[in-house]
Amino acid sequence: MEQQKTNIIQTIDRMQHELLALSHQIHDHPELGYEEHQAVASIRSFLEDRGFQVETPYCGLDTSFKVVKKGKGPGPRIAFLAEYDALRGIGHGCGHNIIATCAVGAFMGIASLIDEYDGEVSIIGTPAEEGGAGKVILLERGAFDETDYALMMHPSGGGSNLVGRGGRAATRIRVSFHGKAAHSSSPSNGINALSAAIHVFNQIDLMRSTFQVQDNINGIILEGGTAANVIPELAKCEFSLRAETMLRIKELIRFVTSCIEHAEALTGAKAEVSVEPIYAERYPNKPMCQAFKNNMESLGIQMTWAEPGKLYGSSDIGNVSIKIPAIHDYLSITDDKTIQSHSKEYTKADATPQADEICLKGAKGLAMTALDILESSEFRSEINAYHDAQVPKEYR
Ligand SMILES: [Zn+2]
Numbered sequence: 001m002e003q004q005k006t007n008i009i010q011t012i013d014r015m016q017h018e019l020l021a022l023s024h025q026i027h028d029h030p031e032l033g034y035e036e037h038q039a040v041a042s043i044r045s046f047l048e049d050r051g052f053q054v055e056t057p058y059c060g061l062d063t064s065f066k067v068v069k070k071g072k073g074p075g076p077r078i079a080f081l082a083e084y085d086a087l088r089g090i091g092h093g094c095g096h097n098i099i100a101t102c103a104v105g106a107f108m109g110i111a112s113l114i115d116e117y118d119g120e121v122s123i124i125g126t127p128a129e130e131g132g133a134g135k136v137i138l139l140e141r142g143a144f145d146e147t148d149y150a151l152m153m154h155p156s157g158g159g160s161n162l163v164g165r166g167g168r169a170a171t172r173i174r175v176s177f178h179g180k181a182a183h184s185s186s187p188s189n190g191i192n193a194l195s196a197a198i199h200v201f202n203q204i205d206l207m208r209s210t211f212q213v214q215d216n217i218n219g220i221i222l223e224g225g226t227a228a229n230v231i232p233e234l235a236k237c238e239f240s241l242r243a244e245t246m247l248r249i250k251e252l253i254r255f256v257t258s259c260i261e262h263a264e265a266l267t268g269a270k271a272e273v274s275v276e277p278i279y280a281e282r283y284p285n286k287p288m289c290q291a292f293k294n295n296m297e298s299l300g301i302q303m304t305w306a307e308p309g310k311l312y313g314s315s316d317i318g319n320v321s322i323k324i325p326a327i328h329d330y331l332s333i334t335d336d337k338t339i340q341s342h343s344k345e346y347t348k349a350d351a352t353p354q355a356d357e358i359c360l361k362g363a364k365g366l367a368m369t370a371l372d373i374l375e376s377s378e379f380r381s382e383i384n385a386y387h388d389a390q391v392p393k394e395y396r
């Protein structure tokens with residue numbers, strides 16, 4: 001096993017320049033969710049140049065893909081998950097260029113030795129994590145039906161390498177209120193769509209003291225009229241909802257929906273509502289996390305266990321972690337504690353020599369953890385038993 005881990009490290013080191021070129025290429029061409037055509041093309045040509053067949057579009061999504069390398073017989077099917085979407089106006093401020101490159105590097109590390117094992121290794125390209133719920137759509141279309149274990153990493157900052165971190169459930173609600181325009185000198189001739197929108201905000205704030213500690217609803221107004229002397233006929237707003245569980249998110253959706261209905265009844269404006277698929281809370285698989293932690297520590301990266309119950313953010317890996325054992329652990333790409341994720345400063349930090357070094361180590365750590373899974377049926381039993389005990393029965 002140790003010799004095989006050394007082989008993985010050497011394989012990834014041999015292609016480090018090409019892997020980092022891929023990371024920088026994705027970084028320098030940020031694309032929003034479901035528009036990641038250049039990122040997928042770059043990953044695809046990297047893999048095709050090395051003799052792999054890439055299936056894309058995958059499950060009907062143009063910017064999803066899957067590549068598989070089979071071992072000598074049937075066995076555990078391990079997928080590395082790649083994300084590659086960026087943030088509007090910020091670029092790769094969440095470091096998904098590094099996630100994608102780690103997945104590719106880890107795949108290459110395992111592909112070089114899978115011939116000796118039963119099982120298979122793949123990369124599943126998962127678009128639109130930052131909004132659009134790519135993994136939720138992929139799950140609905142069966143993209144993970146032939147996968148037993150999902151592994152990915154996520155860049156973090158401030159020197160914080162967290163393992164086993166959870167994530168809250170989340171969704172977004174978008175509302176358009178349609179009213180009737182009128183001269184502002186006689187507002188009673190119109191229906192004020194902006195008033196309806198503001199009423200939704202006020203009702204949410206009124207009830208905020210009844211929220212649970214983990215609940216959060218935050219809203220923005222996207223459109224609220226065009227001139228102050230015209231009664232707005234259209235107002236658009238969007239709300240981000242977070243809660244400890246998917247079940248609680250469903251209650252919050254009902255609450256916001258009732259606020260919208262009250263605003264309609266009060267003002268006469270008509271609402272058009274769309275709710276994004278729910279990002280589930282996360283169930284990190286502890287045995288897999290422990291293996292990843294051990295492997296990263298053998299590469300010189302110390303990791304700490306995350307505290308449970310903190311006000312963590314959300315990701316669609318949560319939905320995957322309900323279906324199959326999954327990890328999504330955090331590797332810091334900068335020691336600067338003032339640099340926050342989702343900022344332009346973080347975008348710059350994602351392609352520095354320090355970020356590059358972590359990217360290669362992340363790829364190695366993921367591949368080494370996949371090797372642990374391939375090597376030991378006892379370890380797989382431990383992972384599977386933990387998963388079965390951890391995920392609530394009502395989700396099965
Ligand atoms: Zn993000």
Ligand SMILES: [Zn+2]
Pocket residue numbers: 094095096129154
């Ligand atoms: Zn992210």
